[in-house]
Amino acid sequence: MKHFCLLFLLAILVHQGSVEAGDGFVRTRGIHFMLNGNPYYANGFNAYWLMYTASDPSQRYKVSNAFHEATSHGLTVARTWAFSDGGYSPLQYSPGFYNEQMFKGLDFVISEARKYKIKLILSLVNNYESFGGKKQYVNWARTNNGQYLTSDDDFFRNPVVKGFYINHVKTVLNRYNSFTGIHYKDDSTIMAWELMNEPRCTSDPSGRTIQDWITEMASLVKSIDRNHLLEAGLEGFYGQSTPQRTSLNPGFNIGTDFIANNRVPNIDFATVHCYPDQWVSSTNEEDQVAFLNNWLSAHFLDAQYALKKPILVAEFGKSFKDSSYNTNQRDQLFRTVYYKIYSSAKRGGPASGALFWQLLTQGMESFDDGYGIMLGQTSSTGNVIAQQSHKLYLIRKIYGRIADERRWKRARFNGGNRGRQIGF
Numbered sequence: 297m298k299h300f301c302l303l304f305l306l307a308i309l310v311h312q313g314s315v316e317a318g319d320g321f322v323r324t325r326g327i328h329f330m331l332n333g334n335p336y337y338a339n340g341f342n343a344y345w346l347m348y349t350a351s352d353p354s355q356r357y358k359v360s361n362a363f364h365e366a367t368s369h370g371l372t373v374a375r376t377w378a379f380s381d382g383g384y385s386p387l388q389y390s391p392g393f394y395n396e397q398m399f400k401g402l403d404f405v406i407s408e409a410r411k412y413k414i415k416l417i418l419s420l421v422n423n424y425e426s427f428g429g430k431k432q433y434v435n436w437a438r439t440n441n442g443q444y445l446t447s448d449d450d451f452f453r454n455p456v457v458k459g460f461y462i463n464h465v466k467t468v469l470n471r472y473n474s475f476t477g478i479h480y481k482d483d484s485t486i487m488a489w490e491l492m493n494e495p496r497c498t499s500d501p502s503g504r505t506i507q508d509w510i511t512e513m514a515s516l517v518k519s520i521d522r523n524h525l526l527e528a529g530l531e532g533f534y535g536q537s538t539p540q541r542t543s544l545n546p547g548f549n550i551g552t553d554f555i556a557n558n559r560v561p562n563i564d565f566a567t568v569h570c571y572p573d574q575w576v577s578s579t580n581e582e583d584q585v586a587f588l589n590n591w592l593s594a595h596f597l598d599a600q601y602a603l604k605k606p607i608l609v610a611e612f613g614k615s616f617k618d619s620s621y622n623t624n625q626r627d628q629l630f631r632t633v634y635y636k637i638y639s640s641a642k643r644g645g646p647a648s649g650a651l652f653w654q655l656l657t658q659g660m661e662s663f664d665d666g667y668g669i670m671l672g673q674t675s676s677t678g679n680v681i682a683q684q685s686h687k688l689y690l691i692r693k694i695y696g697r698i699a700d701e702r703r704w705k706r707a708r709f710n711g712g713n714r715g716r717q718i719g720f
Contacts, residue, residue: 321484321523322415324564327599327646329606334696337641337648338415339634339685340373341366341655342611344427345663347377350408351385351401359405362657363412365671369678370685373487374409375610375651378402378418378468381428382436388428391436391460394467400474406485407475415487417610417651418480419529420465423494430492433457449499449551452509462516469520481521488525489517494569495529497551503535506551507560514562525564527608528557532568532595538602544594546575546587554595558603565648566603568595569611570633573618581625585632592636592647599646609633609650615666627680634684641691649688652681 320332329336343362350359366374380387380398387398409416422429430451437443437456451457469481469489480486491513497505510528517526534541535553558566570591572584579587592609599607612633614626633650640647656668671678 319484322487322525324525324606327604327606328644329565329648335644335692337637337688337692338373339371339649339681339688340375340415340651341371341669342375342651342653343655344377345660346374346405347387347398347402348380348385349401349660350404351395351398356404356408358657358659359408361672362655362660363408363414365657366414366655367412369671369682370689371655371681372413372685373415373417373649373651374655375417375419375490376405377422377427377493379421379427379464381421382432383428386428388464391433391440392463392467399471403471403473403475406473406480406483410476410483410485414485416485417488417490417527418468418486419490419493420468421461421492423492423496423529433460436460447499449497449505452495452497452505458509458512461513465513465517466520469517481523484523486524488527488564489521490527490529490567491517492529494531495552498549500551501549503537503551503553503556507553507556510557510563511560514560518562526562527565527567527610528560528563529610530554530557530567530569531611532566532570532591538598541594541598544591548575555598555602558599558605563605565605566595566599566607567610568592568607570609571611571613572629573614581620581628585628588629588632589636592633596636596640596645596647605646606648607646608648609637611653612650613653613667617666623676627676630677630680630684634680634687638684638687638691641688650684 322336323330346359349355382389385398386395388394406416425431431448433451434445434448434457437454437460438445441456443454443456445454471480473480473483476483491510495506514526530552532554533545533548533550533552535556537553537556570588572588576584576587595607599605614629615621630652637647637650652669653667654669656664656670658670658672669677671681
């Protein structure tokens, strides 16, 4: 009954705030996201499968169901793939050649998100082999263009491969949505573009290769689309620009640099991912929570003082495939992440939300990688998620009210001055 009452209250609040949540482009001002002139905080989710599922018209109801269940829990941002390169049922089956049916699936996802007032973060390529990724791009350059390439990391260096990626960026950003009649680059439903899902370049641990690639591609995206925000897709590992921070890394040296990469001027906000169950798997539950707290605290501080940009926890979760897993552990991890976000937001800090990995709905069980959350099934985790949405909604409303009062006072002051100037 407590769970039902909370969701009922949320439904009322979400309905009241739905216009504000869905209207206009999300911007940044200093360390904050802004929407319609007010600071914007959002609870959200990942669902990489949306385009793939929506490419089959008979399966689109699953996308609608997922969005409905998300909004009933106050979730307002979704991160998903705008790529599928080669392989089975791809979006891009060869460099520059696209499957229109798959593209219409992405059209539908954007249209449906618009209907449910959900903002989207669209990722443009994968670091990994799933859905093609950089490996597929490098293979295309080898087989189609005779390029002699020895590493998948040549994705970041080879001019031919970079040309393939640039063409994909242009194609997606300039896409005319067959459902909405709006070009993607002009659609405020999209909150941000992501250059790559979790970029890694282990062949160059100095970080120079990734830094040059992010700088080049961020400039490209902004040359096409100044409406939308842009982020790099980083997990948050520290690099050579801040050697004092590298001890926080969970033993990884993958050629990225949280500070240097996010200082690229065309990158609008920072991201951090966190998977203690994978990254520090040899430690106990208490140590994993301690790692998570330290990891997020460091990144939130750096976002505020070193980067002076907002930060989003773009992925986090806990897998039920761990032999010692129980639901209480997952709820504890969610509460830890959410409390860090809430504490930052409450004091006006840079942390603006978190997107759990991953949202599923009925009929999507085969996509469960261990991290799946089904909000259509009553669970304690769903309750934790709904509570966080409610808390961030209230913070957004409080800041909005303060901003409205300041605007009213400025208007009253300016009106009084104009009155004196004309003799009142």
